[in-house]
Amino acid sequence: MANPSGYVNLLNSQNPIDLESPEANWFASQVPDESGVKERRKWSPTKDKILIGAWLNTSKDPVVSTEQKADAFWNRIVDYYNASPHLVGTIPRKLRPCKQRWARINEQVSKFAGCHDGALREQRSGQNDDDVMKAALDIFFNNNGYKFTLDHCWRELRHDQKWCAS
Template sequence: MARSPSFVNLLASQGSVDLDSLETPFFSSQCPEESSVKERRKWSVKEDIILIGAWLNTSKDSIVSNEQKAGAFWKRIVEYYNSSPLLVGTVPRELGQCKQRWARINDLVYKFAGCYDMALREQRSGQNEDDLMKQALDIFYSDQNMKFNLEHAWRELRHDDKDKRKPVDSPVPEPEERPIGVKAAKAAGKRHKTGKEEE
């Protein structure tokens, strides 16, 4: 059986292989899109915070506000993100990368916010912020079967009340007292008068 020079039998070979001396595999010369696949870059905490800032600033723009199509909205976010002076010297991110990262941040932060709210409702006397955080992280781990590693993102988004998006950190609001109706007010007035008359 004739073998091409780029084939290396890893099961039979115990010696070292010089990968630089091997020819380029057949498919990469035939399929240019295969060779242009970009390496995945991890997002740093700094990049996450810049992306969140870009999203918040763009979504709260009082001039354009929410009167923009999704494509234009994300184009503005990516431009804002890539123009950050904190990212000088780094490879710019593309729209798809920013959109995917935001989706992940938004999803996990929203889930963690629910865990934090649960920990807040179960808060016992004497527990501080660190205790609440530990309890929320434990709840998240048991619910999602993974560690929550976006605490920096949650801290950036926890007080954001953007109505277009799911609330990231909104504790259960206290029910407001309903204003009294006309009939109830008249009935209360009559009861009040009759009470004075009896005195």
Template sequence: MDRFNFNSPGLVNLLVSQSSQTIDLGCSEVPKPASKRKWTTKEDVVLISAWLNTSKDPIVSNEQKAGTFWRRIEEYVNASPLLIGSIPREWSQCKQRWGRVNEQVCKFFGSHEAALKEQASGQNENDVMKAAHDIFFNDYLVKFSMEHCWRELRFDQKWRSHSFSKDGAKEKRKEPAEEVPVDQDVRPPGVKASKAAKRKKHTNEAAFDQIESILAAKNTISKQKILDRLLAKTEATLSPQEVSLKNKLISEML
């Protein structure tokens, strides 16, 4: 009986190595699945800017469908001059990443608020941030790695109202309940305790007043940008809604 010659060029060698990534049998090669690409800090910042600008657009924000909304964000991200040379992102990737960013930043927002309430006299912003990170880790057992996202969103009123009222993503820290006996007399706070409470309240009010001032300034800048865009158009190209918005903004700016 003739033996097969496995070295013959006319036969297909099926004894391929298991380490091969593709098998070429005259058909097109099957590529190895690409690994998941991490988001960079620069991409996160551009994504946040895209979400804020797209959701703030007064002309289309309430009229755009979810698919259209995220495709607009995809175009914004991929057209950003900050990401020249980067691999384009798909709208589904943007949506998934934003969900992660929004969730984590909302949680850290609660941790930072708790750290502000616990801020002692003499502590600065760095001390508060360290305490906020510690609170976040104690509550969720992971380190907060999106501080750059939190700094982009912390003062934005649009994000705050959307995330904390509509999405309900803000989570309050759980504190152990204190049991107070029914017959126990509650003594009024002493003079020192009252003064300390007043000083703490005054400090927090000053901080919140500063935040409100920053938010008001950003709101004014945003309105001015919208007005500039509308003024750049001719009257013939403006829709009735745009004309109404332009007149409203002009009256507010006067």
């Protein structure tokens, strides 16, 4: 039955989104299903690690080095990502979702790296790595108002010069 007033109850027409989560649905890429309707695909920790590996390998390529335009650089990353044997049987990702996810990873890991460095500087005698990690997570939350959920990314990137303590 049609609604004569034109009123649409938006609370019942939307899927719930956890606005507190930095991994909210708008960071998932969209792909059409069998009916042509786009569905969102989330990034798993495994897929994040593959993207990180693709970015690191492409950015440190001694043959091409920095002698490449941004489009060529990102096309190589996407090709490397989609060629991963861990992704066999999955729908390939396109350039835009990969760039967006990398931007998210880079931003969050950079922020957390600073928090971790601060926690290391404040480390007291008797504190172990777990204590430092907890302190860094607390600093991140206090600075940003949400929990850091990309620790799997930080663990992949933390020894790279860009994310290391100075």
